[in-house]
Amino acid sequence: MQLYSVLELLHxxxxxxxxxxxxxxxxxxxNRFIALNDGSTINNIQCVVDFENTDETLLKxxxxxxxIHIKGELVESQGKGQNVEIIVSSLDVLGDAHPDEYPIQPKKHSFEFLRENAHLRTRTSTFSAVMRLRSNLSFAIHKYFNDNGFYYMHTPIITGSDAEGAGEMFRVSKLDAKNxxxxxxxxxxxxxDFFGKETNLTVSGQLEAETYAMSLGKVYTFGPTFRAENSNTSRHLSEFWMIEPEVAFMDLPGNMDLAEDFMKYVLTYVLEHNREDLDFLEQRLLNEEKTKPQAERNDMSLIxxxxxxxxxxxMRVSYTEAIDILRNSKPNKKxxxxxPIEEWGVDLQSEHERFLVEKHFKCPVILFDYxxxxxxxxxxxNDDGKTVxxxxxxxxxxGEMVGGSQREERLEVLKEKMAALNIPEEELWWYLDLRKYGTAVHSGFGLGFERLVMFVTGMSNIRDVIPFPRTPQNAEF
Structure with a gap:
């Protein structure tokens, strides 16, 4: 007798x-109809038990x-809601779940409650769908880069440099904390200390990826990164995953082309391979939208x-042009x-970015020359000396999904910029070496994987798209 998955049987x-x-x-x-799920699909398979000939102790x-372990016959379903069902010939309970203790009962649970039970939350339809999508997005990312001639590299998790210059890093140390x-x-x-210098958990693999791009041509890294930012918002994690391709001999327009093609590919992939999960999550969102005031509802469904x-x-738009559009827009004037947007040079917020995409251009937007x-x-x-x-x-x-740039390939200009920001040359001597030995135009971008999963699944809190979220005061599981 062949062991099947629920997905295989339903098809x-x-x-x-x-x-x-x-x-x-x-x-x-x-005492008759079992809805069974094994994680292979959002859908359950109905298993019909002959309760008259089944031991009462087993039924309980x-x-x-x-x-449970079921053997039986797959037949055309007699009821509504499914095409096939299993007529059970034998049933064995492999592991009990006492109903007075098991927390994931068949009722509506808040996401806060489910985060407290993150080890069991993928037993729910919503989180099983989210995590299947996360898995297939990961596969699509690797497939895209592999099919396009990129080499996958693993950048260090422990580092002695701060790639972003933010300074909010987790220290790695073997020193006696008390003495x-x-x-x-x-x-x-x-x-x-263990490494003979101050070391931290990485905030980005970009700088190390650049070193490999300048010898292998096209590389990418897809791994965990860490930020010690004391933020408890719905968009921040202390541990998250980053996708960071780097390409030698590629300028900014080429970088835009790559990022656009990449994003369209991975979204197309999950539409083709996770349609049932997406349909379920879309319906969940539609039901949620009905409870909101009309002014707060989204104009577009998930799909x-x-x-x-x-x-x-x-649409490709310079930062300067975008500022002019925003400054003269109705929301800004009113x-x-x-x-409010008042002058050139400010950092844009999500509300500004969404206005450009959803109201003004009505398409995804690439802003450049910041x-x-x-x-x-x-x-x-840039040659103007004030934009990059x-x-x-x-x-x-x-709002923002991808951030990238053409990298500074000129040694003296890079040294001047580092000096202005008090970044010691001895800390990044190897990064400067790339500009001394065979420098060339090169570019890359970074994409926070959890932000992508949020976009694809429609989940509103980033803690709900990673298996075990790490946030301030929270390292459970």
Whole structure:
């Protein structure tokens, strides 16, 4: 007898006289109908038990959450809601789930409650759909880069440099926390530490990826990054995953082309491979929207948003042009923006980015040539001396999705920018070496994976798109 998944059985066109399946009970009603799920699909398969000929003690053990093993016949369903069902010939309970203790009962649970039970929340339809989408998005990302000649590299998680210059990093140390060695000046002597210097968890793999791009041509890294930012908003995590491609001999327009093609590919992939999950999540969102005031409802459904990105060319607009549009817009003139646009040089907020995408251009937008003083030191300085060849890609409903730039390839200019920001040359000597030995134009971008998963699933809190969220005061599981 062959062991099947729920997904395989639900897509069977023919009756099967003997099937075997294992999974978890979602519901058991009338001592007869088991809704069984094994994680392979959003849908359950109905298993029909002959309760008259089944031991009563066994029936009592078939509770929500129990793991069971079923053998039977796959037949055309006699009821509504499913095409096929299993007539059970034998049933075994592999693992009990006592109903007075099991927290994921068949009722509506708040996301806050489910975060407290993150080890079990994928037993729900919503979170199983989210995590299947997360998995397939990961695969699509690797497939895109592999099919386009990129090499996958693993950048260090422990680092001695701060790629973003933000300074909000988690320290990695073996020193005695209560009695660390001190220098003559009374500072902690990190030369006595495990690595002989102060080290931290990485905030980005970009700088190391650049070194490989300048020898292998096209590379990408997709790994965990860490920020010690004390933020409890719905868009911040202390541990998250970043996708960061770097390409030698590619300028800013080429970087835009790559990012647009990449985003359209991965969204198309999940539309083709996770349609049932997306349909379920879209319906969840539609039901949620009905409870909101009319003014707060989204203009597009979940799948409409994905197609909005896939089907439209991304509009490319300079930061300067965008500021002019925003400054002269009705929301700005009528003081509807929470952060009014008054002068050139300000950093844009989500409300501004969404206005450009959803109201003004009505398509995804790539902003470029940002003021140098609001962007990172490694971005290529333009000839005007005040802007850099940076780009941000803006999506509906979320604002910034991708951030990237043409990297500064000129040694002296890079050294000047580092000096202005008090970044010691000895800390990044190897990064400067790339500009001394065979320098060339090169570019790349970064994409926070959890933000992408939020966009694809419609989840409003970033803690609900990563298996075990790490946030301030929270390192459970």
């Amino acid at each position: 069977q066109d023919n009756k099967l006289p003997e099937v075997e399946i294992k999974g978890w009970v979602r519901t058991f009603r009338a 053990r078939i509770t929500t959450g129990a793991a 660390p060695p001190l220098t003559e000046n009374g500072a902690i002597d990190y030369s006595k 409409e948003k994905l197609n909005f990105v896939i089907e439209n060319n991304f 003081k509807k923006f929470k952060y 003021p140098a003083n609001i962007k990172a030191f490694y971005m290529r300085l 060849r940076a780009m941000d890609i803006l999506f509906p409903g979320i």
